[in-house]
Amino acid sequence: MSLMRRAAYAAGMMIRETGQALDRLGSSLQGKYAYVEQLSRHRQIMNLDTAKPILSTPAFIAPSASLIGNVELSPSASVWYGAVLRADNAPILIGPRASVGDRAVIRGASQIAADATVAPGAVIDAAEVRARAVVGAGAVVSPGAVVAENSILRDGSYLPDGAATSPGDIWGGSPAQRERALTQEEMDSITTTVEETVALASAHATECGKTHEQIEAEKLRQSLIEERSEDYNSHMGLLGREAEIAEVQARIVEEDREEQRKVGAA
Template identity: 40%
Template sequence: MTSVSRTLGRCLRETGQALHRFGHQCQDSTLILETFSRHRQLMPLAASAPAVAKDAWVAPSATLVGEVDVSGEASVWYGAVVRGDTGAVAIGKGSNVQDDAILGSGDVSVGAGVTIGHGAIIKSSTVADGSMVGMKAIVESATVEQGSIVAAGAVVMPGTVVGAGQVWGGNPAVYMRDVTPAEKAQLTKSAEGYVALAGSHATSIAA
C-alpha cells in the first residue's frame, strides 16, 4: 500500500507541474515562468541544524548546513555557502557574507559588523568585529583582528595574525599599512549599508 501511495503521489505532483507549465503557455507570452527549485536553504546535519535570528536574512539561493548560527541583522547573500559540518560557524550581529562566499572546514567565528566580500573563502578562522575580508580573498586557519582589512584577492596563510587596524594584501598576504580613519568609517558604513539592503531584499522577496 505504501508503494502504491508513493507512486500515486509522484504522479499527481508531476501532473500538477505539467498543468502549471501548460497554464503559463496558454496565457500572455510576456509572463515570466519561474523554474521550480528543490534547493535547500537550511539543511540539518546529524544532531545540528542552522539557527537564524528572526531579524537576520538568508538569500533564497544561499546554503547553510549543520552547526551554523546567524545573529540578528546579519545577512548571507545569494550563492553563499556556510558549512557547519566539520566545525561550528558563527556569524555576528550586523555582519554580511556576500554572494558566493564560502565559510567552513572547521570552526569559523565572524564577529559583529564584519563584511565578507564576494567569493571570499574563510576556513577554520576568526574574523573579529568591524573587519573586512575583500572579494575572492582566502583566509585559512588564521586570525583577523578587530577593524582590519584583508585586501581583495589576498591569501592569508595558516597561522597568520592580521593585527588590529591593519591592512594586509598579496599572496601570501603581508602587512601593507594601517587602516586610515576614512577606511575605518567606511567599514562601519559598509556593514550598516548591508543591514539596510538585506531588509529591502527580504521585503521584496516576501511580497
C-alpha cells in the same frame, strides 16, 4: 535523549523517502507517458542529523544561499546570494550585523564577529574574522588564521594557516603581508558599509518574503498611478489622491480577474 532524537529523525526520513519512492514507482508505471518534474532540491536551511541552523530575527538569508548544519546567525546578520555556510563538522557563528557576500564560502569551525564583512567570493576555512574586519572579494583565509579587528584583507589575498593580520592595518598579497595602517576615512567607511548593508539586507528580506500575488498587486497599482500625468491629476483635482484612486481601480481589476478565473475553471 539524544538517542530518542536520532530515532525520531530517522523515522521522519523514512516517511519522507517513502513518499519519494511512491512518486518514482508511479512514474515507472506510466512508462514513456510519464511526466517527471525536475524539482530544485536547493534548500536555504538544511540540518545534518541533529545539527540544525539557529536563526535570529531580524536577519536576511538570500533565497539561493545555503546554511547547512550547526550555523548560528545573529540579529541583523545577512547571508547573500549563492553563499554557502557549511557547518557539517564544526560550528559556524555569524555575529550581529555581519555580512557574508555573494558566492562566499565558510566552512569548518569559523567565527565572523559583529560588524565584520566577508566580501563576494571570499573563502573562510576554519578561521576567525573579528569585529569590524573586512575580508576582500575572492580572498582566502586558511585554517587557524585570524583577520584582526578593524583590519582589512585586500581582494584576492591569501592569509596562510595560523597567520594573523594586525588590528587597524591593511594587509594584502599572497601570502598576505602588512601594507600600512588604515586612515580615519577608511575606518569610517567600514562603519558606513556595515550600516548600508544592514539597511539593504532589510529591503531584500522584505522583497524576497513577498508572494507572487503581492508582487503582481504592487505592479498593478504602480501602473495605474503612472497612467495619468501630474498635469491631468491637477486639472481633475486628484493631486495627493493618486494612491487612493489607484487602490479603488486595482480592486476592481482584481475582482474582474477573479471572476474570469472562476468562469474559466467552470
